[in-house]
Amino acid sequence: KHGSEAVWPYFYAGTMGPAQSLGTVVAAMERLRDRPDVHLVLVGDGIEREALRDQAARVGLARVTLHDRVQVSEVPRLIASADVSLVSLADEPLFRITLPSKVQATLACGGPLLAVAPGDAAAVAVASGAGVAVPPGDVDALAAAVRDLADSPRERLAELRRAARAYYETTLSETINADVLARILRDAAGQGRVAP
Secondary structure: OOOOOOOEEEEEEEEOOHHHOOHHHHHHHHOOOOOOOEEEEEEEEOOOHHHHHHHHHHOOOOOEEEEOOOOHHHHHHHHHHOOEEEEEOOOOHHHHOOOOHHHHHHHHOOOOEEEEOOHHHHHHHHHOOOEEEEOOOOHHHHHHHHHHHHOOOHHHHHHHHHHHHHHHHHHHOHHHHHHHHHHHHHHHHHOOOOOO
């Protein structure tokens, strides 16, 4: 298990706006005051960035780091160095049928996934075996999930990493989906439909 001397980072990269509902993520850190080993790293920019910085300052959370945007090429390294990567979306109808690209990117990099999101993003986090999902806006559930992951033996995190990469390769990879799309197009062409 991780000791309190170690830093257990969980990581988010991307837009910081209302759609991402990152205020919940910062609020969950307040519930984890007794865990100085847990550190939240938010990388990116957006209209909520200053509000998130102010929220963290108000609750005195020295364990929340807001980092400027980085080059896209750096993101895989950051995912690999984090203990878990975060996907956060507000509970809106559109987001229940949306799979953010960061889900695929995290799984492709073999990153454990913590989805604070509705619908497809949450379903993939669980179905992949690569992580856990909590309802958007549920600060207590998020804090409990972070606590559970931080208390996990390193081997569990290694298993989540293996599951992430395996799910990506068998379900979401370009190669797999190119074959699926080709099959769909062949089937449609074989039915001899002609557009009016």
